Amino acid sequence: MADNPNQVGGYDLKNCIASGNTTQVWEVTEQGGTVPMAMKLLLPDSLKDADAKASLKHEYKVGAALEHPNFVRFHKIEMTRDHGFFIMDYFRAPSLKAQVSANLPEAQSRLKKMVEAVCQAYVHMHEKGWLHRDIKPDNILMNKTGEVRVIDFSLAVRNATGVMKLLAGKQKNIMGTRTYIAPEIILRRPPTPQSDIYSLGVTIYEVATGAPPFAGLSPNDLLKKHLSEDPAPPSIINKNVSPDLDALVLKLLSKKPKDRPQEMREVMSMFRNCKFFLEDPVEMHEKKVRLAKENESLSVDKRLDSRADADRVSRGLSAPEKPKKGKRTTAPIGEIGPVKKAGAAPAPAAPQQPMPGMMPQMPFGMPGAMMPGMMYPGMMPQPMMPPMMPQPMMPMGGPMMPGMMQPGMMPGQPGMMPPGMMPGQPMPGQPMPGQPMPGVPQQPQMAPGMPPAAVPPQMAPAAPTAARPVQPAPAQPAPVQQQPPAQPQAPAQKSVLLPLERRLPSQHIQNKTPDDENLEFMTELPDID
Secondary structure: OOOOOOEEOOEEEEEEEEEOOOEEEEEEEEOOOOOEEEEEEEOHHHHHOHHHHHHHHHHHHHHHHOOOOOEOOEEEEEEOOOOEEEEEEOOOOOEHHHHHHHOHHHHHHOHHHHHHHHHHHHHHHHHOOEEOOOOOHHHEEEOOOOOEEEOOOOOOEEOOOOHHHHHHOOOOOOOOEHHHOOHHHHOOOOOOHHHHHHHHHHHHHHHHHOOOOOOOOOHHHHHHHHHHOOOOOHHHHOOOEOHHHHHHHHHHOOOOHHHOOOOHHHHHHHHHOOOOEOOOHHHHHHHHHHHHHHHHHHOHHHOOOHHHHHHHHHOOOOOOOOOOOOOOOOOOOOOOOOOOOOOOOOOOOOOOOOOOOOOOOOOOOOOOOOOOOOOOOOOOOOOOOOOOOOOOOOOOOOOOOOOEOOOOOOOEOOOOOOOOOOOOOOOOOOOOOOOOOOOOOOOOOOOOOOOOOOOOHHHOEOOEOOOOOOOOOOOOOOOOOOOOOOOOOOOOOOOOOOOOOOOOOOOOOOOOOOOOOOOOOOOOOOEOO
């Protein structure tokens, strides 16, 4: 190699186009020049390999013998102790394989031009007495205008005819790419023009459908399918493929060479009058994309998308309706009553009857609300209530205690007592005043001067009637020396559970990890040695 790693044999290396096991293809320019050329260069390790050097020389020999516009032209070869390469034209275009992977509809739209150009190139090659033996999308370059160049003649051999064909016998090695190899080559028979026709049929099938006709789980499985399995018609995979193309491709893929066209010129004439697709692939693809966008713009998920909204406005369509949300049927936090069903009328509240001689109660803070200790029109002045001994509170529905105010009783009216009992005497089974009741938790005593706890009107103890009228009671309540113990109320039974109290069903999150080792069908395998 030269001292400068970017210079080889008087050429400047610009860009590596492709790389193989033994060679690399570089874009180069001659020192001092500007015209881009292509160089196929042996790797340093391959310089010591005699077979690699012989293959490079053989490819240059075949390429230099072919003079056709659909082949790249070969200019010079140089083989020294430091490097080995040959120079050819640089055709700036991706391979057909790359176009099928990147933009299949455009590759399909140029398929008819490609088939005609490739057939012309192989007609010239067969007439020169050479067989390509490695026809595949990787070895066909095509630009956007439909110009085609066939490359890679490393496996090309002479076409044996006459006596040479009889003396050829079985081949020692199977040469080719397994995905595109003909059945007779697998059986080690001499290659013929029908072998190239079979490989061309596999190539057309892949462009028309996006995948080759055969794929196996292993290299041997793939070879067996070439020998015994009939390919599916291309229209099964691509509905746009015409019946004429179906018939021609299946004819090229016949297992026996005698069932295929006899020469490449016949193939070219058959495809020249063939309709490849029912509809233009590019227009069909654009229609599918347009329909997909329209459906997306009409979906509810895209009703807030500005671009989708502009598209609807341009077509005079209205936005989709937003789905109505159902009414909430769960109880909010803090609500312990029964859940109201959606649409059910609320139950009427029971009217509260005022006590005799009392004004109707109104909520505090509203105009007309009654305040404690205030006199209102129609109210009689009440006598001063002297402090009395605390009496134990009984729950609602229990026995009536002496001095207890009952609904409908006027102040000063003595309560009803059982016969034979004196005022101030406890009821049977009741403790004396000031003694704790058994089984009832006691409330801590209130300090003198503190206001008593709020007691419902129906449970407040009644004061004894005074003998003479007194002045109206002051606005502040009289101090109470001792607060009677409050009777604890039983907690209300909740008819429904709060959202925070509901027990959520156990959710078992199954982290299923799918098997990432998917079997990849082989669509391209290395050359068979």
